Amino acid sequence: MKPRRGGGAHEFPGPARESRWRRLVRYLPPLPNLVFSLPSVLYPAVRTLRFPLIGLFVGLVLMTAPVMARADAYEEVNQKLHAGRYAEAQTQAERYLQGKPRDPQMRYLLGLVQRASDKPDAALETFLRLTTEYPELPEPHNALASLYASRGDYEQARLSLERAIRARPDYATALENLGDLQLHLAQQAYCQALKGKARNEKLRARVQALGMTCP
Structure with a gap:
């Protein structure tokens, strides 16, 4: 039976549409088999794809490791500051700054330690340098105001x-x-x-x- 024309689109009668759908289903492989029906020539490409992904993951870990290490260093100094262990906090902050002398966060923490340990002149100098080098940071300005x-x-x-x-x-x-x-x-x-x-x-x-x- 020929399809009827109507509205510019082809419409199939019920029986014809059903038989056409059944014929189409017979040619579709079961869904699980689709994964394993890839040509064998593609297997090496699929296998090698894993290694760039692993490399990307390792690269991301290596990139975030320094950030996590810095966060841990900040937290340790901050904890010692709030615990009143000023000498330890200052020693750790100064040791850290030997490798990263321009780090504003650690320099700010050092200034807080100096202020808390009754070294206002040293704290004033620390905050003054921070406000000069990083005027966009509000916290050093506020700390300087308190001094x-x-x-x-x-x-x-x-x-x-x-x-x-x-x-x-x-x-x-x-x-x-x-x-x-x-x-x-x-x-x-x-x-x-x-x-x-x-x-x-x-x-x-x-x-x-x-x-x-x-x-």
Whole structure:
């Protein structure tokens, strides 16, 4: 039976379509056999394909190994820092930096160790160099600000915090520290104003409302 034409497409009647499908199925090999019915000439290519894949895997492992080693070194120094083992942390950080002297993460950790172990001058130098070489990193600017603030150099602390925020506008730690610094400076200004001869009850009420106290 010839196919009927309609709508520009060939449509087969039911019995003809069924017999055609059955004939097609007879020529399809079972699905599991498809894997093993490759010509034998392709077997060497399939076998050799495994070796580039293994080489790629080994290459990826070798590439990620240094990254993992660095992460382990950072974690070890950080753990010793938080455990109060400052001498060990500093020794390990300095030994690491002998091989990678420009590593900003380890240099930052070294600065934190120096600050925690009561070596503010060394920490200040470490953070200053970091902010000069890596101005795009906000954390060293913030750490530098804390050192300036501890010395009473609030202007330099403010500038460092503003640099940290410019480097990362959503850096919450620097934003909070800048707010605290501004409150401290405001308290100093208010208290200085209250020392004047003229009594300023409005200013005194404002100071009390802000929870500030003047000596």
